[in-house]
Each structure stands twice: as structure tokens, then as C-alpha cells.
Amino acid sequence: MRRNMQWIRCGALGAVLALGGWGCMGDAGSDGTGVTTVSSELSLGAALPGTNAAAFSAASANFAETESAADGLGPIFNQNACGSCHQNGALGGAGQNIEQRYGTLTNGTFNTLAATGGSLRQLFGIGGFNIGGLNCNSGVDSNPAQGATIFAGRMTTPLFGLGLVDSLPDSSFDTLASREPASVRGTPRRVTISLPNPADSSQSIGSTRVARFGWKANVPSLAQFSADAYLNEMGITTTSCSRGTVVTAFATENRANRAGTNAIINGCPDDEVPGVDDDFAAENHNCSGGLNQLQDDVNNFTFFMAHLAPPPQVAITAGSSQDRGRTLFNSATLACSGCHRSDADIFVSTSAGGVPAGIAFQPYSDFLVHDMGTLGDQIGLNDGDSVASTRLMRTAPLWGLRSRNNKLHDGRTTDIATAIRDHNGGTVGQGTAAAAAFGALNSSQQTDLVNFLNTL
Numbered sequence: 001m002r003r004n005m006q007w008i009r010c011g012a013l014g015a016v017l018a019l020g021g022w023g024c025m026g027d028a029g030s031d032g033t034g035v036t037t038v039s040s041e042l043s044l045g046a047a048l049p050g051t052n053a054a055a056f057s058a059a060s061a062n063f064a065e066t067e068s069a070a071d072g073l074g075p076i077f078n079q080n081a082c083g084s085c086h087q088n089g090a091l092g093g094a095g096q097n098i099e100q101r102y103g104t105l106t107n108g109t110f111n112t113l114a115a116t117g118g119s120l121r122q123l124f125g126i127g128g129f130n131i132g133g134l135n136c137n138s139g140v141d142s143n144p145a146q147g148a149t150i151f152a153g154r155m156t157t158p159l160f161g162l163g164l165v166d167s168l169p170d171s172s173f174d175t176l177a178s179r180e181p182a183s184v185r186g187t188p189r190r191v192t193i194s195l196p197n198p199a200d201s202s203q204s205i206g207s208t209r210v211a212r213f214g215w216k217a218n219v220p221s222l223a224q225f226s227a228d229a230y231l232n233e234m235g236i237t238t239t240s241c242s243r244g245t246v247v248t249a250f251a252t253e254n255r256a257n258r259a260g261t262n263a264i265i266n267g268c269p270d271d272e273v274p275g276v277d278d279d280f281a282a283e284n285h286n287c288s289g290g291l292n293q294l295q296d297d298v299n300n301f302t303f304f305m306a307h308l309a310p311p312p313q314v315a316i317t318a319g320s321s322q323d324r325g326r327t328l329f330n331s332a333t334l335a336c337s338g339c340h341r342s343d344a345d346i347f348v349s350t351s352a353g354g355v356p357a358g359i360a361f362q363p364y365s366d367f368l369v370h371d372m373g374t375l376g377d378q379i380g381l382n383d384g385d386s387v388a389s390t391r392l393m394r395t396a397p398l399w400g401l402r403s404r405n406n407k408l409h410d411g412r413t414t415d416i417a418t419a420i421r422d423h424n425g426g427t428v429g430q431g432t433a434a435a436a437a438f439g440a441l442n443s444s445q446q447t448d449l450v451n452f453l454n455t456l
């Protein structure tokens with residue numbers, strides 16, 4: 001929806017931070033080292049301490065807001081609000097919505113079938129609409145898509161705490177990889193930035209950043225994910241400004257069963273105003289004067305997600321079942337913590353992206369991709385990707401696990417023990433040994449481990 005909303009971004013106010021020290025930190029507890037631990041005190045869905053309450057509330061309302069065709073929804077889309085999918089436990093949570101990806105192999109490499117609308121299938125269309133006196137129809141992606149042989153479901157993931165992850169420099173992920181045992185070592189996936197976050201001066205169009213978001217860790221920042229999801233989940237195009245340059249990467253509509261560039265059928269454009277749903281750049285003189293600003297909805301989504309606090313963890317009593325489970329989780333035999341990591345020296349926020357610096361967090365992930373063998377979803381990112389690369393999955397962060405229902409990328413199970421057993425990905429799977437080690441535990445040890453996971 002078009003709007004001109006201005007509000008004060010806590011983390012972006014360099015002057016206030018410089019003058020006020022922890023001006024953005026509120027009353028979070030500090031251990032005297034400058035590192036603040038917030039995870040256990042806050043309820044699910046709360047804002048990070050010190051977040052400007054009015055800004056957070058405006059941004060969360062925007063995240064929850066239902067959009068219509070008049071706002072630019074469609075022509076094809078999966079849902080009409082971010083909050084319709086991300087809502088388990090609290091706004092921003094996981095969801096029951098399982099998206100559909102598809103593709104095929106051509107000459108032994110992955111084919112996204114982009115010419116027929118792949119690899120993401122949009123479930124709905126806005127249907128009939130009239131433009132310039134013509135009766136038009138959006139159509140809807142056919143199911144199954146022509147030529148598709150590989151199909152994968154993708155669960156909606158929770159967003160709590162991700163602003164802290166977004167604030168980490170690439171070097172954090174390189175360090176994590178270097179610490180991992182060779183048999184389970186992950187790879188930081190570096191991708192080209194298409195939409196830099198103006199609040200992080202290290203980002204620019206065309207430079208690379210470690211992609212840390214999504215089941216396959218293919219998106220480098222929350223800002224870019226916001227524009228991407230707005231377009232690909234809701235069909236709402238946007239342009240933003242990056243240091244005076246118009247960013248058009250998210251300005252082309254998706255079309256039912258055909259490439260986005262193939263816009264017109266029988267003289268009918270697909271949408272009310274194709275390609276300019278929320279053309280921030282045009283409204284703001286093409287980013288002249290070095291304008292460095294996200295489109296306002298994209299800015300709100302980014303702000304909301306960046307300031308969501310991590311899920312609260314349940315305190316563990318020494319000697320309890322959960323405590324024994326924690327020991328097992330961290331043991332060399334199971335090696336769960338080889339991938340599901342919470343290294344205290346790495347997981348401390350920086351001020352990049354506008355969140356408060358110095359917040360310690362425990363995501364139980366390395367945000368690296370691993371070859372999970374047959375557990376991988378077999379979906380590539382680009383045409384020509386090797387079969388091996390289609391098996392790469394990001395270590396799922398385990399924080400907040402107890403507030404989620406379905407587990408694993410396709411939501412195949414609600415049972416934690418089954419999710420662990422399914423790490424068995426065959427001979428090449430990097431999770432196969434962990435699954436076998438779990439299977440070798442006696443049943444009370446397995447219960448201890450699951451009880452520990454239910455504290456996260």
C-alpha cells in the first residue's frame with residue numbers, strides 16, 4: 001500500500017547512540033562486558049529492548065496488513081499479508097503455509113523452469129479485472145507446471161531474532177565454518193546483493209554478502225528478503241533507492257505460467273498498473289540527490305523483523321532431564337552442536353542494519369549450507385546448478401523450536417525425534433552420522449535430548 005510514513009529508527013540514530021550510550025537499549029541486563037543478554041526475559045514476539053515502541057507498532061501493523069488488488073496484490077500471489085503466513089505463537093512466527101517449489105533436470109543440471117513461472121509456484125490469482133475497457137484475467141499457475149519433475153514443499157519459517165543474525169559480518173560465518181569438524185563442515189553461501197540495506201554502509205549493489213536467510217540460505221539480508229517476499233509471495237512490486245541508484249530488481253510482476261517479461265496477453269496487462277505497484281523511485285524523482293532509502297513498506301517489514309527479539313528459552317535445572325539432554329546435544333558422539341551452533345563469541349549483535357549492538361543470542365544454527373543428501377529438497381537456485389548443490393540446506397535454527405508444529409523444510413513431521421532420524425540422508429548426507437548416533441541412544445537418552453530441544 002502506498003503511504004508516506006516517517007518515523008524514527010532507533011538504531012539508525014547515530015547521534016542519539018553517540019550521545020546517549022545505550023540510548024537504544026532500554027533496561028536490558030548487562031554483564032559489564034558490554035554484552036547484553038535478552039533472550040530469557042522477553043515474551044515471544046516482543047521487540048528488542050530499547051526499540052522505539054511507536055515505530056515497532058507501525059511496522060508490525062504494516063507487516064500484518066491485508067493488501068488487495070487495488071494496493072497491487074497479484075496478478076498471482078500466495079497470500080495477501082506477510083502476517084497471514086508468519087503468525088504461529090506471535091506475529092512474525094512460523095506458519096502452517098507450505099509453499100511449493102518445482103523444477104526438473106535438463107542434461108543433468110537443475111532447470112528452474114522460469115519460462116513457465118518456476119521455481120516458486122504461486123497458488124492464487126486476482127482473477128478478472130478491467131483495464132482500459134478490456135476484460136482481463138490474471139490466470140493462475142497450473143499445477144503441476146508443464147515439464148516439472150521435481151517438487152518440494154517449504155515450511156514458513158519464524159522470524160524472531162533474525163535482525164541480530166542480519167547484523168553479523170561475513171567473517172562470523174567464515175569463522176564458524178573453520179571451527180566445524182570436516183565431516184559436517186558447512187559452506188558460507190556468498191551471493192550478490194541486489195537490494196542493499198541503507199542502514200548498513202557495508203552493503204552495496206553488486207557486492208557480495210553471506211546469504212543467511214531462507215531454508216537454503218540464499219538471501220543476504222532482511223531488507224532484500226522483504227522486497228523479495230513482497231513480490232514473490234504477494235505480487236507487489238517495489239523500487240527502492242540505493243545511494244542515488246534506482247533498484248529495479250523487484251519491479252517485475254510474476255505472470256501465471258510464463259516469464260515475468262512476457263507481460264501482455266491479448267492486449268491485457270496482468271495487473272492494475274503492471275510493474276509500478278509501489279514505484280518509490282518514480283514518486284521520489286528517480287533517487288536523485290543520492291537518495292538512500294527503502295520503499296516504505298519494505299522499510300517497515302525490515303524494521304519489524306530486525307527488532308523482533310529472540311524466542312525466550314526455558315531455564316534448565318542442573319541434573320534435570322533437559323540438562324542431560326543438553327550434554328548429549330553438545331557431545332562429540334552426537335555432534336548436533338557441530339552444525340546447530342551458539343558460539344558465545346560469534347553470536348553478539350553489531351549495530352549494522354540498525355539493531356542495538358552487544359546483544360548476545362543463541363540461534364542453534366551456523367546459517368551455513370550443508371549437503372544433507374536425500375534430505376535436501378533437490379531444488380537449485382539457478383539454471384545449471386549441479387545436482388550436488390540442490391541438496392544443500394541451511395542448518396535450521398533451533399531457537400523457538402517448541403513453539404513450532406511442523407518440522408523440516410517440507411513440514412513432514414510434528415515429531416522432534418522423527419526430524420532427527422530424518423537427518424539420515426544416505427552416504428553423502430552430512431547429517432547421516434548424527435541420525436545414526438541418535439538411533440544408538442537408549443530411549444531415556446532420546447527423551448532427554450528431545451526435552452532439551454523443547455527448552456529452546
Ligand code: HEC
Nearest residue numbers: 078079082085154155156157213214215225229230233301
Ligand atoms: C504465503 C506465505 C508467506 C507470505 C505471505 C510471506 N512469507 Fe515469508 N516465508 C514463507 C516461507 C514458506 C518461507 C521459507 C522460504 C524458503 O526458504 O524457501 C519464508 C521465509 C521468510 C524469511 C526468511 C526467514 C529465515 O528463516 O531465514 C523472511 C525474512 C520472510 N519470510 C519475510 C517475509 C515478509 C517480509 C513477508 C511479507 C512481505 C513475507 N515473508 C510473506 C512464507 C510466507
Ligand code: HEC
Nearest residue numbers: 184334336339370393394395396407408409419430431434
Ligand atoms: C550436518 C549438520 C547437521 C547436524 C550434525 C545436525 N543437524 Fe539438525 N538440521 C540440519 C539441517 C540442514 C536441517 C534442516 C534440514 C531440512 O529441513 O532440510 C536440520 C534440522 C533439524 C531439526 C528440525 C528443525 C526445524 O526447524 O524444522 C531438528 C529438530 C534438528 N535438526 C535437530 C538436530 C539434532 C538433535 C542433531 C544431533 C543429533 C542434529 N540436528 C544434527 C543440520 C544438521
